[in-house]
Amino acid sequence: MKGIKPSLYFVPFSLPLYLLSGLTAQVQAQSYHANKTWQVSQTFKPPQRGKLPASAGGSTRGSSCLKGKQLITPLMPPDKLGLTFAQHPTFFWYIPPSQLKTAKFLLLTEDQNIFYETSFTLPNKPGIISFKLPDSAPALAVGKTYHWYLTIACNTQDSSENPTVDGWVERTQPEATLSQALAKANLYKLPTIYAEAGIWHEALTSLVQLRQTEPNNFKAKLDWRQFFKSVGLNAIASEPLIDCCTPKNQPQN
Known part of the structure; x- marks a missing residue:
């Protein structure tokens, strides 16, 4: 097994290695109905998969x-x-x-x-x-x-x-049905589609985009809070979104 080659920025420390090969997500396990409307009380539904340590x-x-x-x-x-x-x-x-x-x-x-x-x-x-x-x-x-x-x-x-x-x-x-739903969805429906499918990064990213596009949208505010509450992050739901971050080894636009 190859070890980590420490960078100039990181002091080496012990990192656990977990056998995650059997944890490939089964997105299909989360059913999605293409005609479902954007909801208030948005919650994140993690897909069915093996439990991590x-x-x-x-x-x-x-x-x-x-x-x-x-x-x-x-x-x-x-x-x-x-x-x-x-x-x-x-x-x-x-x-x-x-x-x-x-x-x-x-x-x-x-x-x-x-x-x-x-x-x-x-x-x-x-x-x-x-x-x-x-x-x-x-x-x-x-x-x-x-x-x-x-x-x-x-x-x-x-x-x-x-x-x-x-x-x-x-x-x-994504499976074909989910891909088709995403292709047809507008900004309001995307958070629900991703959240129901258990796709964390895009669910949160689409919620952020909606909050930034329509900061005074009441439904977006409620969904934002409920989404955070559903994953135990309600303590930081009121924290502001801060513009950040550009990698130092990435040229500025």
Whole structure:
């Protein structure tokens, strides 16, 4: 088994390796009715699949350099593995108040090789940030699971002081019926379609797009809160969306 080759940004630490090959998502297990209208009280419905170990992601270490010793909160479903249809999905986290400016993102393959890594500048205020895997990065492979880490660099000498969260992302493909429904859907219906199919990354991304496009839309606000509540993230549902983040090794537009 190949080990991780530490970068300039990360101090090596022990990473668990879970056998996830048998956890390929069965999107078909979640039925979808094409004539279903956009609903208030949107909830996320995780697909039926094998259960991940409790420690398979979302753990946090280090908080001393964050104000009030608050923790980074990754926006993930309860089982800590988010499904996506995208080659380059978008990730979301809540970042508490901090004077720190740099975050490090690391994506590993199932055999713990570095798949992608970068750093980016954090905003000056707390809130929910997003990071889209750039088009210049390698595309996620269908049926493969990847382990990601987000670290705030507050101590370059002692990595135990650096707040870190982790989780998993797996790319899958939609069945034909779901593909047809997505092709016909407008911005209002997309969150429901993705959420019912258990596709985490696109469900959240489409909700964010709806909130940004129509910030005063009452239904969008209710759905946003219910979506967060359904996955145990209601504590941060009121946090603002913050414009972020461009990789430092990615040219600015």
